Amino acid sequence: MSAISPLACENLSAVYNSRVIFHSLTLALKPGVFALRGPNGIGKSTALRLLAGAQRPATGQIRIDGIDLLASPETAKRQLSYVPDICPVYPFMTGEEFLRFVAAAKQTTLDDTVRTLIDTFGLTDILRTRFDAMSFGTQKKIMLCAAWIGAPRVILLDEPGNGLDGPARDYLARLFRQPDQERVILFSTHDDALASASDAVTIEMQSLFRHSEPATT
Numbered sequence: 001m002s003a004i005s006p007l008a009c010e011n012l013s014a015v016y017n018s019r020v021i022f023h024s025l026t027l028a029l030k031p032g033v034f035a036l037r038g039p040n041g042i043g044k045s046t047a048l049r050l051l052a053g054a055q056r057p058a059t060g061q062i063r064i065d066g067i068d069l070l071a072s073p074e075t076a077k078r079q080l081s082y083v084p085d086i087c088p089v090y091p092f093m094t095g096e097e098f099l100r101f102v103a104a105a106k107q108t109t110l111d112d113t114v115r116t117l118i119d120t121f122g123l124t125d126i127l128r129t130r131f132d133a134m135s136f137g138t139q140k141k142i143m144l145c146a147a148w149i150g151a152p153r154v155i156l157l158d159e160p161g162n163g164l165d166g167p168a169r170d171y172l173a174r175l176f177r178q179p180d181q182e183r184v185i186l187f188s189t190h191d192d193a194l195a196s197a198s199d200a201v202t203i204e205m206q207s208l209f210r211h212s213e214p215a216t217t
């Protein structure tokens with residue numbers, strides 16, 4: 001196993017319109033599955049957006065598999081997948097087109113792992129449907145399948161159980177339980193059942209702030 005932490009950050013801070021949401025957020029995760037927990041407004045979604053490179057931190061450093069995400073975003077993002085809670089909609093694409101688009105962007109193909117995910121989520125027939133004709137939960141399942149494309153070392157999921165039916169949530173928990181010696185999965189959730197069924201290590205958001213209390217709403 002590589003000694004480099006797949007996901008690490010130091011002194012991250014997030015500021016919206018000069019309001020500090022948090023600062024000094026620091027972590028270094030070994031491979032495993034981690035549930036990011038904390039009250040509404042503490043900054044879980046914001047932290048995941050920063051770690052995914054979808055939003056620039058006001059200060060701090062992020063390393064994906066040892067690569068500086070802010071200095072070398074394209075290289076770092078090859079080892080990273082991120083599924084936000086509200087997924088961006090690709091109205092004119094079918095599910096299959098979207099998955100192939102992501103695979104092409106990652107210079108790979110849809111491997112057996114992804115095909116198994118598609119099959120188990122029951123998506124095979126609906127892959128020919130356009131996004132704008134899919135339910136929220138179906139869109140979410142396709143985005144989750146996309147997260148596994150290219151076997152990234154870091155998968156960041158914001159409330160991955162939201163919108164999923166019971167069997168799909170159970171499957172997600174089973175998927176999280178599969179040991180992977182190389183990968184970090186970090187997901188935020190308010191769903192106690194998903195957190196415990198997935199055997200995830202709980203990370204309280206509060207514990208990541210080194211020097212001060214975060215702002216909450």
Ligand SMILES: Nc1ncnc2c1ncn2[C@@H]1O[C@H](COP(=O)(O)OP(=O)(O)OP(=O)(O)O)[C@@H](O)[C@H]1O
Pocket residue numbers: 016017021038039040041042043044045046047216217
């Ligand atoms: N785009 C934005 N502009 C201004 N403020 C924002 C923005 N996004 C989030 N915030 C604020 O940042 C704080 C943290 O929000 P965030 O969504 O990261 O929290 P959270 O822990 O994920 O909350 P929840 O559990 O409700 O999903 C909140 O006070 C929120 O109002």
